[in-house]
Amino acid sequence: MKKGFVIAAAAVCLLTAACSHPSGAGSLGAKAEGEGLKELTFVLDWTPNTNHTGLYVAQEKGYFAEEGLKVNLVQPPEDGAEVLTASGKAQFGISFQDGLAPALAGDNALPVTAVASVIQHNTSGIISRKGEGMDRPRGMEGKKYATWNLPVEKAMVQNVVEGDGGDFSLVELIPSTVTDEVSALKSKSVDAIWVFYGWAGVKMELENLETDYFAFSDLNPVFDYYTPVIIGNNEFLESQPETAKAFLRAVAKGYEDAAADPEGAAKILCKAAPELDEKLVLASQKYLADRYKDDAPKWGYIDPDRWNRFYTWLGENGLTETRIPENTGFSNEYLPE
The missing domain is CATH 3.40.190.10 (Periplasmic binding protein-like II)
Structure with a gap:
């Protein structure tokens, strides 16, 4: 899996990325023609793997459709998921807390927010x-x-x-x-x-x-910071909070199913990405099954103390352009109750 560090210069590429988004990506969500579903784009951080299984389970089992959504899962451009999500051409994407640091600090900060942890502890x-x-x-x-x-x-x-x-x-x-x-x-x-x-x-x-x-x-x-996380476009989150919550309800169901039935989830991922090694997917899925939620009160929860502790360390060691204020860059408010 690709490591999620993002260079600060990525923000400079924002307009370029906005003009070269994957086909099917729509600004801030649009109605899917003929289906009455709201269409969203989710950009992965890398090729499909078991970090992403809950998304494919939600798609295969119709959880997105139940929430009135059609979700396009796309692979990232060279600039990365953060830039495409910030541009509004994708409403959600996969990132990493360490990789988000330069995206949240300084003059080139990107308008994205982490809205769910995929895995509860750093593995x-x-x-x-x-x-x-x-x-x-x-x-x-x-x-x-x-x-x-x-x-x-x-x-x-x-x-x-x-x-x-x-x-x-x-x-x-x-x-x-x-x-x-x-x-x-x-x-x-x-x-x-x-x-x-x-x-x-x-x-x-x-x-x-x-x-x-x-x-x-x-x-x-x-x-023990959060890696990976699901990020959302700030304008989308602010203007369409109920859609964001509907999306995360479906995703949470997908990851809960992946945790409860790793073999079934592995089959769904391999169906979506047949190029993957089935034995590796199954073994990885079993390894992650108990780690998606782990000791958190619910899947996706981000502990403010752990989030802030890592960014405080980065600031103290001069690893961000400016100090990242406490409770910046994440929110638990879109997770299901």
Whole structure:
């Protein structure tokens, strides 16, 4: 799954994205011709995967139609889901709290709001070949780490390495966007990779590659931020709040079904995206089933303390253009009761 960091310059591309949206995207929602349904566009962050299953379940089971909606699920342009959603050409999309930070800070802030968490806790961490000392952060000293070369990412890795008594300057940073984590570790082109365990980690297990792994949220509670999240266009949310609530009612049902019946949900996702590996989808779906809601009072809930804690850390470490005020960039008001 693609990591969700967004560069601040993305806002500059807003008008360009608005002029090159995927076919079928409509501004602020329109009636679907001949069906009496309101048409919405939802832009993914990457190709379909188990982060998105609840959306496909809601679509397959008619939950959107029950709410009077027709939802087009589209893949993102190069500028990303945030820019397309901000432009109003998509009403909703997938993003990540860390990736939203530059979109919420400074003069180039984008008009988007996180309205639901897809997974309740951060499931990302560093994976490596087993037995090479990287079962803990300081073991990354002298090893090749595949970096996106992004400030927030590197600051987080530095924090956990130094928090474990290591020297971050001794970690060999290899700029790389790894698309096949198994091959990258087997070939030893890199030694350590930041992954979301629910996809890449599960894939390692299926391919019988023994690994070591540590999760960021286990090492520093600040890093238990929300990844991924569903974002909405601010103008749409403000002008059509009942439609936004109807959309999230349907989506919540989809994710609740995916949690209750991971095998059935995996089949629905594979039907929508037949190019996916069925074994990987099923294993990933089982891994995520209890993690969509986890210990939250309901699916999609965003804890203000956890949200604010991460952005406070970014501000204190100079990782945003300006400090992000508390309770900025998210809302629970559109979630079902």
